[in-house]
Amino acid sequence: MLSDKTLLTQVLVNKAVHPLPGDWGQKAPNDEAWFSKDSPVQPSSIDLHVGYIYVPGTKGPCRMGGERNGHTSYELSPGHSVIVSTFERVTLSGQFGGLVFPPSRLSSKGILVANIGHIDPGHSGPLRFTIINMGARPVSFVREKDAVGTLMLFELDSESSRPLSTRFAGTGEKTRDEPNAEEIDALALYFAGIEERVREVALRQANRRVRNIAGGAFIVSLFVSVLLGYVGLMLTTGSSLAQKQFYLEEKLFDLSKENISLVNRLEQANRDIEDVRAKLNQNFSEIRGRADGRDRKLEADDLTEETSMPVTRTEN
Numbered sequence: 191m192l193s194d195k196t197l198l199t200q201v202l203v204n205k206a207v208h209p210l211p212g213d214w215g216q217k218a219p220n221d222e223a224w225f226s227k228d229s230p231v232q233p234s235s236i237d238l239h240v241g242y243i244y245v246p247g248t249k250g251p252c253r254m255g256g257e258r259n260g261h262t263s264y265e266l267s268p269g270h271s272v273i274v275s276t277f278e279r280v281t282l283s284g285q286f287g288g289l290v291f292p293p294s295r296l297s298s299k300g301i302l303v304a305n306i307g308h309i310d311p312g313h314s315g316p317l318r319f320t321i322i323n324m325g326a327r328p329v330s331f332v333r334e335k336d337a338v339g340t341l342m343l344f345e346l347d348s349e350s351s352r353p354l355s356t357r358f359a360g361t362g363e364k365t366r367d368e369p370n371a372e373e374i375d376a377l378a379l380y381f382a383g384i385e386e387r388v389r390e391v392a393l394r395q396a397n398r399r400v401r402n403i404a405g406g407a408f409i410v411s412l413f414v415s416v417l418l419g420y421v422g423l424m425l426t427t428g429s430s431l432a433q434k435q436f437y438l439e440e441k442l443f444d445l446s447k448e449n450i451s452l453v454n455r456l457e458q459a460n461r462d463i464e465d466v467r468a469k470l471n472q473n474f475s476e477i478r479g480r481a482d483g484r485d486r487k488l489e490a491d492d493l494t495e496e497t498s499m500p501v502t503r504t505e506n
């Protein structure tokens with residue numbers, strides 16, 4: 191593995207990692223700043239920074255976040271995924287290979303980099319990473335400023351007989367570059383489409399309950415049509431409004447949850463009314479029973495009174 195000094199020579203003399211962010215490219219190799227805490231060159235690795243951010247599902251060739259039009263800064267919402275290319279191009283001769291890892295400060299924010307891997311001898315171009323926000327909060331990425339990978343270089347025991355660049359010769363293809371539309375859209379904006387699925391289940395549940403209890407199909411269809419209208423709107427306006435979309439979707443989600451809670455309360459109120467009705471019926475039958483008993487007693491008393499009265503005869 192190359193140490194900071196050899197790494198620095200590879201970077202500054204052979205342009206193995208180039209360009210460098212900020213004014214690092216203008217510093218002389220013997221500048222002490224290379225060995226400071228903030229240097230992109232660390233004891234045995236070099237930091238790679240955000241280049242462009244590509245957002246899956248971006249419609250239209252001119253939309254920010256799509257092919258050849260990556261964002262230079264982006265706030266990645268929880269559960270969302272993007273492709274990030276590196277600001278630096280990594281150009282290795284046949285004598286060197288590399289390994290790239292996510293910086294641990296990214297992992298502590300809940301960022302998962304899906305494709306850590308190796309860099310072939312002969313590779314030339316930016317690297318790219320598929321990134322998912324598994325954390326609880328949005329995470330911002332800014333071009334040139336935020337580190338997105340940590341690269342280590344290795345010197346091979348002998349030069350590769352066919353470095354990557356020669357294997358591409360005559361194919362008309364290049365080693366890896368910025369992603370095209372097909373590669374960007376192979377990803378889902380939401381990790382495993384999870385938000386979509388959860389929302390569908392919540393809506394289905396709300397729909398069923400409301401229909402059962404209050405014949406509220408109207409409310410649900412209204413809710414669904416608002417949702418569909420909104421999704422349609424988002425499809426036509428593209429995902430440059432992704433954050434706004436996320437916010438509104440959260441709101442729709444909350445509404446759906448509120449709906450379910452209202453339905454639960456309605457169910458409970460129905461059960462309470464049933465209880466009160468049963469109690470009233472019971473009280474009514476008891477009162478009725480008592481009244482009947484009293485009537486019967488009064489009738490019996492009248493009868494006794496009549497039969498015990500002395501009979502007076504009138505004699506002519």
Ligand SMILES: O=c1ccn([C@H]2C[C@H](O)[C@@H](COP(=O)(O)OP(=O)(O)OP(=O)(O)O)O2)c(=O)[nH]1
Nearest residue numbers: 290305306307308309310313316317318319366
């Ligand atoms: O996280 C990574 C790892 C590698 N690479 C670059 C450098 C590497 O030389 C090239 C190919 O990597 P790998 O051989 O791992 O991927 P593959 O799927 O086999 O690529 P390909 O089909 O282009 O050979 O992609 C990246 O951009 N990001």
